[in-house]
Amino acid sequence: MNSVRAVVARSLSNPVYRLMMAGVFAALAIVAFLTLNVRASWAFTLPFRGEKVIAIMLVGVAIAFSTVLFQTLTHNRILTPGIMGFDSLYALLQSFMLLLLGRIAFVQLNPQLKWLIEVMVMAGALCGLYYWLFLRQKRDLPVLILVGIVLGLLFRSLNSLIGRMMDPVEFDVLQDLMFANFNRIDGSLLAVAGFLMLLVSAWLWRQRYVLDVLQLGDAIAVNLGLNQRALTLKLIVAIAFLVSISTALVGPVTFFGILVANIAYAVSGSYQHRFVIPMASFLAIIALVGGQAILEYVLKFGSSLSIVVEFIGGVFFLGLVMRQGRR
Template sequence: MAERKAMPGLTPPGYWHLAWHSRGNPRSVLVERRAVAVNAALALAIAVVGVLYLSLGSVPVSPGEVIAALTGRGDMMTTFMVQELRLPRLAAACFTGAAFALAGVLMQTLARNRLATPGIIGIDNGATAFAVASILGMGFSIAPPAMALAGATTAAAITFGLSAGSGTQGYRFIVAGIGVGAVFGALTQFILARVPIDTANAAYPWTVGTLNARSGSAVWLLGMGLAVGLVLALVLARSLSLLRFKDAVACGLGVKVRACRLQVLALSVVLTGLAVAVAGPVGMVALIGPEIARSLSSARHVPVLAATLAGALVMLLADLAGRTLLAPIEIPVGIVTAVVGGPWLLWILMRPQRSRP
């Protein structure tokens, strides 16, 4: 029987120190109190906004009816509307927002730059171009999720190659990514210009980011990828915290810098490709989610879980606003996040970065 006890004498300020014996071996873990409070608050906010998300629409439903429908105790029509029509879109919003924000915080940590999100360095646009080519049947028979992943990988490889000599650090990497993103954005517009206008109009909302009528299989694949990616990111959490320092310092503290960077980069690319395959290029979530998490969390660690939850919350709020503000006209979620994210980007540029203790 494992024995678990708190060790207050050895606990740093702001932490819980849990120690126990398992199979005769001592085990211990430090749990940051602020991180627990922030993650719990974000999860509670997602739950509240989720109920509101399921309640509002062309046919309003009270929160009580929503909860009854989710537990199978509501009337048939309400249950169908909540479970079959609105709940899948809610899941798509949560998964895509979480994936974009997780990829964003990983990429920002890798580049040591708050602007280095997958959208800004061209990964979003690469995934979009390849996925659009697949959707419009431009000589490809591969499914959009696979093509989006291939496009994200291609864009990341080109950006990394063009920034040779600086790696993933410095503004050369950012500038190379912006250029790659511009090229892939132009390629997407070229593809749309080559197809009939009706076909291009049908594909256009997807290119700016939307959650309307998303493929159930793509959402399921994203959910599985997000679960695995989040576990891997949490495993890499200590190395991520050390990667914020110079390579010599991280190496001296036991981090295999090159291998860790490749792992983080691959994880960011996969998460971005899967998210773009579902919602299109909603890049600003990868900027806003991590920034919210950092503003709420302490500066000691990379807020992996908090950024993931904040991204899901931002995507839920943005899609809810897009569905309801000008109803019955629906604003694509990518446009909503762009309107909010533009001023946010300017605020990030003007706001001094918080120093680490």
């Protein structure tokens, strides 16, 4: 009996088995989403729900990847790409397009064109900021984060100013876009979003061992022969595209990445990216797909999943900050 317990304990402590268990739970969450409370025909239900579950998985994996990478880059577990002002830039972009085009033209705007504009503007803004600070001004990463925080405040102020210039109907349309909504994902965007996600994720997975070296610290990474500046540039570009893809698909999600990334470090039992990144992705799928299935098909709540996720993530973030403060 003791030998059986020892074998089970060793298996559960193995990161590979933990990752396999997380994959099983993620698959169960997907099956539950596809099959719970089905009232229409399967020929209609499976394609309809399947499109939604693919979109939610894309968003969850993009958030998990980008947060783990950003925390590796900054060597800080309480930071998230949202600190760079992405949410504020997304809100400002929506406000500007709505004010410029008008409510009717904005609503009728081609969704593929709108999504590509959002992705290119948000990714281009961060890449341009990085080029100016790192390559032209020779600054370091903390300065980039500080400038991102300041720009986020600027974007929020400009967004508030534009909101005051709108009529009440346009402002109501704008407010609906300021919160993440997993029920309004446009299925026509999934092909191009999935293709971009596949390219970025494949490159990042090839860099998983290099990321382990970068995680040791900038000085150690450079001494081990790593071109830290070039790698940082590539990672910033990858993070920019991942965050832009997820934000443009569902809207801004601030604290969810911190939640899944930190739980992934604890649950995986390893700091190696070949375990942490898949674990964070599986946890994101479990939380988003499973949470959406419970809210929509079991509890039959009309509330948006993002409200629950952001509340839990915000409480978790405050707990991390207070824990760091005690240290």
